[in-house]
Amino acid sequence: MFIDQVGIFIKAGDGGNGLVAYRREKYIPMGGPSGGDGGDGADIIFEVDEGLRTLMDFRYQRHFKAKRGGNGMSANAHGKNSEPMVLKVPPGTVVKKKEGGETLADLTQHGQRAVVAKGGRGGRGNSRFATSRNQAPDFAENGEPGQEFDVVLELKLLADVGLVGFPSVGKSTILSAVTKAKPKIGDYPFTTIKPNLGVVETGDGRSFVMADLPGLIEGASEGTGLGHQFLRHVERTKVIVHVIDISEVEGRDAVEDYETIRKEMGLYNESLLKRPEIIVLNKTDLVEDEGTFEKFAEAVGKDKEIYRISAATRENLDNMLYRVADMLEKASTVEEVIEETDHRVVYRHEKDPDAFEITRDDDGAYVVSGDSIERIFKMTDFNRDAAVRRFARQMRTMGIDDALREKGIQTGDTVRILRGEFEFVE
Template identity: 50%
Template structure:
């Protein structure tokens, strides 16, 4: 089966915990704190692999978690960082955040990588918190939780030319004639059930890739037929070859041209404006010349028309040379999102959002949630440090503006606290 879409859950590994430890060796007076830091958690990375063709591997497994970092140890020993989890995907995959629909990456080059769930940093051991005024801190940090999200993976095949047309127009026969591809061919509609790629090799080492998708029918943009499911595979093409069956009556030929172009317009207006060449197929059937003349008259030379007979190979050479010349002039398709480069971004503090649900006050702020998750809540000194941090961030003022009262539940991330008025 050809799988071109998948939904997966990814989670970066949590950072290892920092620990509280002190040197107690003989002949080492006032050894001091020696708790080591935790290691960093592994990240989940997607890598484009030219040897893959479908997303079938993600059909049978949907959850992927990277390893967590190793915990710190005494004697200032830091924990080992976990290896990254690299998932291989086909070239041409678009990665979207399932919750927001935001495009995270467009993997169009072999070896291109993107981090989709970063691992958490390791927590600091108590040796990191020693100061001249606090020489023996009894608190440390837990590891930072790794990022987690659901992703939508969409495969959009990389092809230079896309074959479009109604079912049984002869697209698969044309592809089998001009390339080494061998798609299934029969005399009934919707013979092509999945997209098929073929490489066309020209003289002087020139070549280009052609994609054949299932035929379009009226209403395809609303889910009719098979074409809607696979239209994404011609979104990256630079030229469209519209294959028309000229063995039909002239009015039907013209209507088929209109139907397919309307479906393209409904699906993606930019796709309908893509450079288009018309291949008037089945010229070996009597009456083809009159249909071609009728078609040229209706189009008023807006599109080049090439009479061909895919079954016999007649007329294919002028069509292929014209396509090769067009591809030399047209720029390559731009990726949906530029590859990530080294960037220096200024950090802007996130505002604190309080959402009240009855007696529960939900705090939304990534930095506060991260700080709470990294605090040992069973350590009094660590809790006091957290309270000072939250006060400095303005959480208490924000809660009071939201109408908090003693005894109310304050939820921060996965943790719940009972609010107490210190006054």
């Protein structure tokens, strides 16, 4: 089964917890702190595997959770860093955040990698907090949470040439005639409901990849029928072969079909109209009036490059393929439709990382939310008084205490952060 779009949930590994420990050796009564740092959590990496052709592997497993880092150990021993979780995807995969649609990676080359979700760093052990004023700290950090979110994987086929046209115009027949591909062929609409690929070898030794794409209908740019699935794959092709049923035996108008498809491609992305294109008039063996070809050429414009073929009888197929190969040699790199990305994901914020928001719950409690304060909350070990006091100092430094006072908080009122509740004391 061909799967070209799928949504999954990914969670990078949390960092390991830091340790509270002290040296306990003979003849060293004041050994000092020796708690080691936790190891880093595993990143989630997407890697291109040219042996894959669909996103089928993600159809049944939709949740991916990477391993957390090892906890810190005594004698300042560092916890083990976790190995990244590598998810293999086919060439042409675009990774987007489900919320907001941000492009995280555009993967096209075999072996190309992108860190999409970053693992959390390990929490610091108590030896990292020793100072001249506090030489034996009795707290450590918990590991930092790994990034987690829903992503959408979209596959855009990496074909040199795309066969486009209305359903049942002969695209699949052409592909089967010029390659060893065996697409499903029939005389009814939407015979092709998934893209088919084949390698074309011309008589002079040149080769290229050709894709037979699902038939397009009016309204495709808005998602009607197989619209977006079709147009997504066209974006990658370097040369477009526009197939027209010139026989019009099914009551269609060849000129109207051509203009409709060009219109839909332009509405989806104007750059598609600038791609090198040839028009292939198929089923010429069914045409009795030679004037039909002249009328079509006059209607679409004399500047268009038009080839007459019959896929059923293989008439003029070789000449058409030679021309396509020539166009590919001259074709420039396909204009990227997907926004550029450096394929690295780091902890960054478009807004102030210390930004927070204070709201009120129905029971009157003050709720504090924000990326930074929630991360600090998760990294605090509330079983240790010293860690709680440090957390309170961090809240004051961020200005949360003053903001709560401005909201009218009083001693004894409840403050909530994630699943934790605190009593405000002035």
